Amino acid sequence: MKKRGKGIACIFYGTGYGNGFPDVSRAYARLLKDGKVEISVGATEVGQGAKTVMVQIAAETLGLSDKDIVLINEDTSKTPDAGTAAASRQTYNTGNAVKIACENLREKILDEAVKLLGVNTKVGLHIKDGLIHVKSYPSRNVSLKEIAENNKELKAEGIFTAQTTQMDENGQGAPYWPYTFASCAVEVEVDTETGEVKILRAKHVLDVGRAVNPTLVEGQIDGGFAMGVGYALMEDIGLKEGRMTNGSFEKSIIPTSLDIPEIEKVLIEYP
Amino acid sequence: MNLKKIDVNINGKDYCLEVEENLRLIDLLRDKLHLTGTKEGCGEGECGACTVIMDGEIVNSCLVLAFQADKCRIITIEGIEDEIIKNSFIEEGAVQCGFCTPGMVLAAKSLLDKNLNPNEEEIREAISGNLCRCTGYNKIVSAIKKAASIKRGGDSE
Amino acid sequence: MNELKIVGKSIKKIDAKDKVDGTAVYPQDIYLENMAFGVTIRSTRPHAYIKVDTKEAEKIDGVIKVFTYKDVPGKNHHGVVLKDHEVFASKKVRRIGDPIAFIVAETKEIAEYAKNFVKVEYEEIPAVFDPEEAMKEESPKVHDRDNVFYHFKIRRGDVERAFLECDVIVENVYKVPMVDHAFLQPEAGVAYLDEDGRVVVIASTQYPHFDQEEIAESLGVNKDMVRVLTPAVGGAFGGREDITVQIHLAIAALTLKRPVKTIYSREESFLAHSKRHAMKMYYKTGALKDGTLLALEAKIIGDSGAYASWAMNVLRKAAVHATGPYYIPNVKVDSFAVYTNNPFTGAMRGFGATQVPIAYEQQIDILAEKLGLTPIEIRLKNCFREGSETSTGQILEGFIPLERCIEELKSF
Numbered sequence: 001m002k003k004r005g006k007g008i009a010c011i012f013y014g015t016g017y018g019n020g021f022p023d024v025s026r027a028y029a030r031l032l033k034d035g036k037v038e039i040s041v042g043a044t045e046v047g048q049g050a051k052t053v054m055v056q057i058a059a060e061t062l063g064l065s066d067k068d069i070v071l072i073n074e075d076t077s078k079t080p081d082a083g084t085a086a087a088s089r090q091t092y093n094t095g096n097a098v099k100i101a102c103e104n105l106r107e108k109i110l111d112e113a114v115k116l117l118g119v120n121t122k123v124g125l126h127i128k129d130g131l132i133h134v135k136s137y138p139s140r141n142v143s144l145k146e147i148a149e150n151n152k153e154l155k156a157e158g159i160f161t162a163q164t165t166q167m168d169e170n171g172q173g174a175p176y177w178p179y180t181f182a183s184c185a186v187e188v189e190v191d192t193e194t195g196e197v198k199i200l201r202a203k204h205v206l207d208v209g210r211a212v213n214p215t216l217v218e219g220q221i222d223g224g225f226a227m228g229v230g231y232a233l234m235e236d237i238g239l240k241e242g243r244m245t246n247g248s249f250e251k252s253i254i255p256t257s258l259d260i261p262e263i264e265k266v267l268i269e270y271p
Numbered sequence: 272m273n274l275k276k277i278d279v280n281i282n283g284k285d286y287c288l289e290v291e292e293n294l295r296l297i298d299l300l301r302d303k304l305h306l307t308g309t310k311e312g313c314g315e316g317e318c319g320a321c322t323v324i325m326d327g328e329i330v331n332s333c334l335v336l337a338f339q340a341d342k343c344r345i346i347t348i349e350g351i352e353d354e355i356i357k358n359s360f361i362e363e364g365a366v367q368c369g370f371c372t373p374g375m376v377l378a379a380k381s382l383l384d385k386n387l388n389p390n391e392e393e394i395r396e397a398i399s400g401n402l403c404r405c406t407g408y409n410k411i412v413s414a415i416k417k418a419a420s421i422k423r424g425g426d427s428e
Numbered sequence: 429m430n431e432l433k434i435v436g437k438s439i440k441k442i443d444a445k446d447k448v449d450g451t452a453v454y455p456q457d458i459y460l461e462n463m464a465f466g467v468t469i470r471s472t473r474p475h476a477y478i479k480v481d482t483k484e485a486e487k488i489d490g491v492i493k494v495f496t497y498k499d500v501p502g503k504n505h506h507g508v509v510l511k512d513h514e515v516f517a518s519k520k521v522r523r524i525g526d527p528i529a530f531i532v533a534e535t536k537e538i539a540e541y542a543k544n545f546v547k548v549e550y551e552e553i554p555a556v557f558d559p560e561e562a563m564k565e566e567s568p569k570v571h572d573r574d575n576v577f578y579h580f581k582i583r584r585g586d587v588e589r590a591f592l593e594c595d596v597i598v599e600n601v602y603k604v605p606m607v608d609h610a611f612l613q614p615e616a617g618v619a620y621l622d623e624d625g626r627v628v629v630i631a632s633t634q635y636p637h638f639d640q641e642e643i644a645e646s647l648g649v650n651k652d653m654v655r656v657l658t659p660a661v662g663g664a665f666g667g668r669e670d671i672t673v674q675i676h677l678a679i680a681a682l683t684l685k686r687p688v689k690t691i692y693s694r695e696e697s698f699l700a701h702s703k704r705h706a707m708k709m710y711y712k713t714g715a716l717k718d719g720t721l722l723a724l725e726a727k728i729i730g731d732s733g734a735y736a737s738w739a740m741n742v743l744r745k746a747a748v749h750a751t752g753p754y755y756i757p758n759v760k761v762d763s764f765a766v767y768t769n770n771p772f773t774g775a776m777r778g779f780g781a782t783q784v785p786i787a788y789e790q791q792i793d794i795l796a797e798k799l800g801l802t803p804i805e806i807r808l809k810n811c812f813r814e815g816s817e818t819s820t821g822q823i824l825e826g827f828i829p830l831e832r833c834i835e836e837l838k839s840f
Contacts, residue, residue, distance in 0.1 A: 047368025171582030222407030308450020348450030369447030
């Protein structure tokens, strides 16, 4: 017989290393001769979209297009340490380091623009599409390329440390920040003779802060959901006296396209 | 080791090669020809990362011996010029770590070459031999739907 | 807030084009001039003293060198928190899969063939596979210390008194097994010396700067002499936090002064990297008639396998998340990380916060059923809101939208 049922679950999750561990990300921003900006950061792209997100954050902060950002993240001799690509920490922690580096670079660029534009202060200058304008008189402007040509090298660093505190001997303290929240619902069909469970549909609601790239966020929900399905219904390395009896893809089953339903995804955004 | 002589067409180019009897097709492609878009994820035909199209059918190149490709036409990811499928994968967010992607694109290509109007189930069936650990498959399914729609002459949305 | 122009937009993933074209370079895709190939000899026993003889293998034509612990120029250890992994097992293996030797040969075929000629003599000793057994005084010791290497406590309110006040108490034991990350790209890497004499290691990793430090320590060189290049990484999920190929390749490249490559098979990948912690979770949860959660007591035992990796942090995270996202005024949690002779466990997506929901969410559903409440009602009654205090006494400030997350499910 086949029976159907629905269930829900909620979680919270503290991001980052936590518990007072030095959770530091560093990034460099540098104005290149062609007016583009190079971001050096040791955040690894493991598929999650770190490269894309860092470029978006840099472009937004500097008023540039994503095409004007050159990302260097693949060589430890060229990039500063941005911590590990884990614990959901790269977008928040390293993203903030990139933002700070770009804000610092922006100030230096504006200082130079003051000289070239012949204005008395950088207050009221803003960067748009690679040009620095006097806000109330936009035809007075100078390009990032001109600024680069007039200067040896403009560069800046950004450092961001996520604040957490170590817990005491009773486990009291503020070990993580920020926490994220989520809820999930599924409807399943169970074959009461074989025990086979089929997931018919699902809904996933996730507190994401501000989604830097909604498609990438949805990709994390889809992928995390599938990994959860595997964990709940099929995966087990099958230990026997220390030996994995399911230590290959032939034996160790992970979900296929046929095991995963479409998922209705809701991103709760703030601000 | 016995060597066998084979004539094989790979991505439209004719090759006349001498291969060891026990050489797998995937090793021929990767190690000898450096067509490294074909990936090895398990070596036992379970994951589909090594998918190539052989005479119009998708096969796991880790399960085919190189000499079995004699007189065959092989298409690897390097030979796929189907920008509609590739762009759909990019636009729909169907790519994360990318290791399954070449195999997925080839599975999609093979499906859409035969059926321009697949339903959801047919799409899921067509890629069910290709494992992906990152995307949960849904965005790959939408990418293939989108590519099919464009190929049928529909608009891109 | 200013209007955002790029943040918030689903721009195309910038590495996607190379990946659909098949031109993205993973470490297995790298072929260099004069490149040798390495394969790893691994322990086949869970707990044994070993003696290794590489002489026969090194006589084989085409074998360049067989590396063992004697060939590690610096420290023969690594580990993300405790340095309890050996680069190559010296006296003792602690799990099936421990690396013992690294054969470097002119070709992969020769290296594979030479595997048959590396003699490893095992003197097996009693092993322990069940963490609760391992916690006992008399059990075999995996390392030269107590198998319980971490105990974390949360103490809040008065659990004993609170359970007396509860109208309903639910008590259950939950067990979750070890699972594998199963990222699609098996470990692989290439190492060589650059023109400045630095050791360059190209490998899929999550944290290149930490790898750089660990490699330098095992090479006995300053870390500026090590460069880690990150190619395309075929998924990670925590499974690339610990060292696998990096140090072996670096030692071989530095010693032989030529490029060396290795690629793990899927089976070896299973043996080489960490697993998700198996956990046994004893849970007791109590509520009042109206569904208000009053008390929770949990004991969580995490199987760390043969090495610590991130176990302390994972078991701590499990404990911090043990209540679920619900306000409970009286909480007592004890979590333990325990060595066994199983595969070692480490980081995997969720990092301890993934195991505990299996327990706390089933507990809350069972409580709801006993109290005649719906799963949504009981959760809305107890869920964290702005200003709620967690079991560690942390006050949740800012935007805490869990209530909204739950409300969203009402229409499902």
